[in-house]
Amino acid sequence: MTRQTANGAELSREIARRLLAIHAVELRPNDPFTWSSGLKSPIYCDNRLTMSYPEVRGLIADGFASIIRERYPECEAVAGIATGGIPHAAWTAERLGLPMLYVRDKAKGHGKTNQIEGAFRPGQKVVLIEDLVSTGGSSLRAAVAVRDAGCEVLGTIAIFTYEFPQAEAAFAEQGIPLQTLSSYSVLLEAALEAGSITEEDAALLRGWKNDPEGYSRRFA
Protein backbone atom coordinates (compact mmCIF):
# COMPACT_ATOMS: atom_id res chain seq x y z
CA MET A 1 0.00 0.00 0.00
CA THR A 2 2.83 2.41 0.84
CA ARG A 3 4.67 2.89 -2.45
CA GLN A 4 7.89 4.49 -3.54
CA THR A 5 9.06 5.15 -7.08
CA ALA A 6 12.70 4.75 -8.21
CA ASN A 7 13.30 8.49 -7.76
CA GLY A 8 11.34 8.22 -4.56
CA ALA A 9 13.96 5.88 -3.09
CA GLU A 10 16.66 8.59 -3.17
CA LEU A 11 14.25 11.23 -1.86
CA SER A 12 13.26 8.84 0.90
CA ARG A 13 16.90 8.53 2.03
CA GLU A 14 17.44 12.28 1.71
CA ILE A 15 14.38 13.09 3.84
CA ALA A 16 15.55 10.57 6.47
CA ARG A 17 19.00 12.18 6.53
CA ARG A 18 17.44 15.63 6.88
CA LEU A 19 15.17 14.51 9.75
CA LEU A 20 18.26 13.22 11.56
CA ALA A 21 20.26 16.36 10.79
CA ILE A 22 17.61 18.66 12.31
CA HIS A 23 17.30 16.37 15.35
CA ALA A 24 13.68 15.56 14.62
CA VAL A 25 14.26 12.00 15.79
CA GLU A 26 14.69 11.31 19.47
CA LEU A 27 15.23 8.03 21.32
CA ARG A 28 14.15 7.60 24.93
CA PRO A 29 14.08 3.87 25.64
CA ASN A 30 13.96 4.25 29.43
CA ASP A 31 11.43 7.07 29.54
CA PRO A 32 9.16 6.35 26.56
CA PHE A 33 7.12 8.93 24.67
CA THR A 34 3.35 8.68 24.77
CA TRP A 35 1.96 8.71 21.27
CA SER A 36 -1.31 10.12 20.05
CA SER A 37 -2.75 6.58 20.06
CA GLY A 38 -1.74 6.13 23.71
CA LEU A 39 1.09 3.74 22.84
CA LYS A 40 4.36 4.19 24.74
CA SER A 41 7.28 4.31 22.36
CA PRO A 42 11.09 4.50 22.62
CA ILE A 43 11.21 6.77 19.54
CA TYR A 44 9.57 10.04 18.53
CA CYS A 45 9.91 11.73 15.18
CA ASP A 46 8.95 15.40 15.48
CA ASN A 47 8.22 16.39 11.90
CA ARG A 48 6.84 19.73 13.09
CA LEU A 49 10.49 20.84 13.27
CA THR A 50 10.74 20.62 9.46
CA MET A 51 8.70 23.82 9.06
CA SER A 52 11.52 25.81 10.65
CA TYR A 53 14.02 24.76 7.97
CA PRO A 54 13.23 26.27 4.54
CA GLU A 55 15.38 23.74 2.63
CA VAL A 56 13.80 20.78 4.36
CA ARG A 57 10.23 22.02 4.05
CA GLY A 58 10.95 22.86 0.39
CA LEU A 59 12.13 19.31 -0.27
CA ILE A 60 8.96 17.99 1.34
CA ALA A 61 6.63 20.30 -0.57
CA ASP A 62 8.41 19.48 -3.86
CA GLY A 63 8.05 15.77 -3.08
CA PHE A 64 4.35 16.11 -2.27
CA ALA A 65 3.71 18.25 -5.35
CA SER A 66 5.44 15.66 -7.58
CA ILE A 67 3.34 12.84 -6.17
CA ILE A 68 0.16 14.81 -6.76
CA ARG A 69 1.18 15.77 -10.32
CA GLU A 70 2.12 12.20 -11.22
CA ARG A 71 -0.37 10.14 -9.28
CA TYR A 72 -3.35 12.43 -8.76
CA PRO A 73 -3.44 14.85 -11.72
CA GLU A 74 -7.20 15.15 -11.21
CA CYS A 75 -6.70 16.56 -7.67
CA GLU A 76 -8.84 19.66 -7.07
CA ALA A 77 -7.86 20.52 -3.49
CA VAL A 78 -5.13 19.72 -0.99
CA ALA A 79 -6.20 19.22 2.63
CA GLY A 80 -3.82 19.35 5.60
CA ILE A 81 -4.54 17.14 8.60
CA ALA A 82 -4.33 19.14 11.85
CA THR A 83 -2.00 20.17 13.02
CA GLY A 84 1.23 18.71 11.61
CA GLY A 85 -0.05 18.42 8.03
CA ILE A 86 -1.35 21.98 7.74
CA PRO A 87 1.81 23.95 6.85
CA HIS A 88 2.97 21.31 4.36
CA ALA A 89 -0.46 21.32 2.70
CA ALA A 90 -0.19 25.10 2.36
CA TRP A 91 3.24 24.98 0.69
CA THR A 92 2.15 22.11 -1.58
CA ALA A 93 -1.11 23.81 -2.61
CA GLU A 94 0.88 26.96 -3.40
CA ARG A 95 3.23 25.03 -5.71
CA LEU A 96 0.29 23.46 -7.52
CA GLY A 97 -1.96 26.54 -7.60
CA LEU A 98 -4.70 24.48 -5.95
CA PRO A 99 -7.22 25.36 -3.23
CA MET A 100 -6.23 24.36 0.28
CA LEU A 101 -8.34 23.02 3.15
CA TYR A 102 -7.54 21.69 6.57
CA VAL A 103 -9.21 19.05 8.68
CA ARG A 104 -9.47 19.38 12.46
CA ASP A 105 -9.27 16.27 14.63
CA LYS A 106 -12.86 17.02 15.64
CA ALA A 107 -15.48 19.63 14.87
CA LYS A 108 -15.11 22.95 16.66
CA GLY A 109 -17.34 23.36 19.69
CA HIS A 110 -18.19 26.96 18.86
CA GLY A 111 -18.44 29.34 15.91
CA LYS A 112 -19.43 27.47 12.75
CA THR A 113 -18.67 24.07 14.36
CA ASN A 114 -16.64 23.06 11.30
CA GLN A 115 -14.33 20.07 11.20
CA ILE A 116 -13.16 20.95 7.68
CA GLU A 117 -12.01 24.52 7.14
CA GLY A 118 -11.86 26.26 3.79
CA ALA A 119 -14.15 26.31 0.75
CA PHE A 120 -15.06 22.90 -0.63
CA ARG A 121 -17.96 21.37 -2.56
CA PRO A 122 -19.48 17.90 -2.76
CA GLY A 123 -17.73 15.76 -5.35
CA GLN A 124 -14.47 17.69 -5.08
CA LYS A 125 -11.40 15.48 -5.49
CA VAL A 126 -9.12 15.91 -2.47
CA VAL A 127 -5.64 14.69 -1.53
CA LEU A 128 -4.90 14.65 2.21
CA ILE A 129 -1.52 15.65 3.60
CA GLU A 130 -0.25 14.35 6.95
CA ASP A 131 3.12 14.80 8.63
CA LEU A 132 3.40 11.31 10.08
CA VAL A 133 1.55 7.99 10.18
CA SER A 134 1.85 5.71 13.21
CA THR A 135 -1.37 3.73 13.66
CA GLY A 136 -3.01 5.74 10.87
CA GLY A 137 -5.91 6.67 13.16
CA SER A 138 -5.58 10.46 12.72
CA SER A 139 -5.23 10.25 8.94
CA LEU A 140 -8.15 7.89 8.53
CA ARG A 141 -10.45 9.91 10.80
CA ALA A 142 -9.69 12.95 8.65
CA ALA A 143 -10.29 10.98 5.45
CA VAL A 144 -13.65 9.74 6.72
CA ALA A 145 -14.65 13.30 7.69
CA VAL A 146 -13.78 14.55 4.20
CA ARG A 147 -15.72 11.71 2.61
CA ASP A 148 -18.69 12.26 4.91
CA ALA A 149 -18.69 15.88 3.75
CA GLY A 150 -19.28 14.56 0.22
CA CYS A 151 -15.77 14.97 -1.24
CA GLU A 152 -13.80 12.24 -2.96
CA VAL A 153 -10.59 11.29 -1.16
CA LEU A 154 -8.04 10.35 -3.82
CA GLY A 155 -5.36 9.41 -1.32
CA THR A 156 -3.24 10.41 1.66
CA ILE A 157 0.39 11.44 1.43
CA ALA A 158 2.65 11.84 4.44
CA ILE A 159 6.26 12.66 5.22
CA PHE A 160 6.90 9.53 7.25
CA THR A 161 5.40 6.18 8.20
CA TYR A 162 6.38 3.66 10.84
CA GLU A 163 5.19 0.98 8.35
CA PHE A 164 2.99 -0.78 10.87
CA PRO A 165 1.09 -3.57 9.08
CA GLN A 166 -2.07 -2.62 11.02
CA ALA A 167 -1.91 0.93 9.65
CA GLU A 168 -1.44 -0.30 6.09
CA ALA A 169 -4.37 -2.71 6.55
CA ALA A 170 -6.58 0.09 7.92
CA PHE A 171 -5.85 2.29 4.88
CA ALA A 172 -6.54 -0.66 2.56
CA GLU A 173 -9.82 -1.38 4.34
CA GLN A 174 -10.97 2.20 3.75
CA GLY A 175 -9.78 1.99 0.13
CA ILE A 176 -7.48 4.98 0.65
CA PRO A 177 -4.01 4.80 -0.93
CA LEU A 178 -1.17 5.92 1.32
CA GLN A 179 2.15 7.14 -0.06
CA THR A 180 4.95 8.55 2.07
CA LEU A 181 8.18 10.38 1.36
CA SER A 182 10.16 8.34 3.87
CA SER A 183 9.78 5.51 6.34
CA TYR A 184 11.01 3.83 9.49
CA SER A 185 13.16 1.24 7.71
CA VAL A 186 14.90 3.91 5.63
CA LEU A 187 15.38 6.07 8.73
CA LEU A 188 17.05 3.22 10.64
CA GLU A 189 19.49 2.60 7.77
CA ALA A 190 20.25 6.32 7.48
CA ALA A 191 20.72 6.65 11.25
CA LEU A 192 23.20 3.75 11.31
CA GLU A 193 25.07 5.15 8.30
CA ALA A 194 25.29 8.60 9.88
CA GLY A 195 26.37 7.16 13.22
CA SER A 196 23.32 8.78 14.86
CA ILE A 197 22.49 5.46 16.52
CA THR A 198 24.55 2.49 17.67
CA GLU A 199 24.03 -1.14 16.64
CA GLU A 200 22.57 -1.61 20.12
CA ASP A 201 20.00 1.15 19.51
CA ALA A 202 19.18 -0.41 16.14
CA ALA A 203 18.60 -3.81 17.76
CA LEU A 204 16.28 -2.24 20.34
CA LEU A 205 14.39 -0.35 17.63
CA ARG A 206 14.00 -3.46 15.47
CA GLY A 207 12.74 -5.44 18.46
CA TRP A 208 10.28 -2.68 19.37
CA LYS A 209 8.99 -2.53 15.79
CA ASN A 210 8.17 -6.25 15.90
CA ASP A 211 5.95 -5.82 18.94
CA PRO A 212 5.11 -2.17 19.73
CA GLU A 213 2.07 -3.13 21.84
CA GLY A 214 4.15 -5.54 23.96
CA TYR A 215 6.78 -2.83 24.49
CA SER A 216 4.09 -0.33 25.41
CA ARG A 217 2.49 -2.66 27.97
CA ARG A 218 5.78 -2.81 29.87
CA PHE A 219 5.43 0.90 30.65
CA ALA A 220 1.67 1.03 31.28
Ligand SMILES: O=P(O)(O)OC[C@H]1O[C@H](OP(=O)(O)OP(=O)(O)O)[C@H](O)[C@@H]1O
Ligand atom coordinates in the same frame (compact mmCIF):
# COMPACT_ATOMS: atom_id res chain seq x y z
O1 LIG B 1 -1.14 7.59 13.01
P1 LIG B 1 -1.54 8.05 14.39
O2 LIG B 1 -1.49 6.95 15.41
O3 LIG B 1 -2.86 8.75 14.38
O4 LIG B 1 -0.44 9.08 14.88
C1 LIG B 1 0.06 10.07 14.05
C2 LIG B 1 -0.50 11.42 14.40
O5 LIG B 1 0.07 11.86 15.65
C3 LIG B 1 0.64 13.14 15.50
O6 LIG B 1 -0.28 14.15 15.76
P2 LIG B 1 -0.70 14.60 17.22
O7 LIG B 1 -1.93 13.83 17.63
O8 LIG B 1 0.45 14.52 18.14
O9 LIG B 1 -1.19 16.07 17.01
P3 LIG B 1 -0.56 17.35 16.29
O10 LIG B 1 -0.43 17.02 14.81
O11 LIG B 1 -1.58 18.39 16.52
O12 LIG B 1 0.75 17.66 16.93
C4 LIG B 1 1.02 13.21 14.04
O13 LIG B 1 1.13 14.54 13.62
C5 LIG B 1 -0.10 12.46 13.36
O14 LIG B 1 -1.19 13.29 13.08
Ligand SMILES: O=C(O)c1cc(=O)[nH]c(=O)[nH]1
Ligand atom coordinates in the same frame (compact mmCIF):
# COMPACT_ATOMS: atom_id res chain seq x y z
O1 LIG C 1 2.07 8.57 17.10
C1 LIG C 1 2.37 9.72 17.44
O2 LIG C 1 1.68 10.44 18.16
C2 LIG C 1 3.65 10.31 16.94
C3 LIG C 1 4.78 9.57 16.77
C4 LIG C 1 5.93 10.21 16.33
O3 LIG C 1 7.01 9.63 16.16
N1 LIG C 1 5.89 11.53 16.09
C5 LIG C 1 4.76 12.24 16.26
O4 LIG C 1 4.76 13.45 16.01
N2 LIG C 1 3.65 11.63 16.68
